[in-house]
Amino acid sequence: IRKIKSIVPDKIIVADTKTADAGDVEVEIAKLGGANIMTVLGIMDDSTIHSAVKKARELDILVQADLINVKNVYERAKELKQLGVDIIGFHVGLDVQKSRGISVADLKSEIRKVSELDLLISIAGGLNKDRILELIDLPVSIYVVGGAITRSKEPKNVSKEIVNILKGR
Structure with missing residues (x-):
């Protein structure tokens, strides 16, 4: 993270820690x-999330809750909002993408419903330019694109295409 921050000090940096325990310690490390x-x-248990949020407020860092493997995303998102989380992250992991043949684009109705809670929304999992175009009208603040870029023979061009789609939003 430090190396990235030294290269682009004015950019927002996300530490995708996927914290499962010791939320306060993980916040300190990320900061x-x-x-x-x-x-x-x-x-994870509310105590872990509470610990992360409390320390994040002290250190001026935002907390995103990753909903990977959460069964009832709307109900959990309501609880997470009460715990003080800043961002709700919809995430369909690689294993689920492969085994069930779905991506985050299949969660449109859930994304729309959770967005009514007035939290920032992040999405990840199988995103590429076509799926982003499918989701562009949803109230999403953060698009996490991985494989579409890293598996491309022209990652710079793919990145530029995606950025241009989002800029045109």
């Missing part, structure tokens, strides 16, 4: 590295 946002697993 020391220069991150602006850290992630905690939304499925």
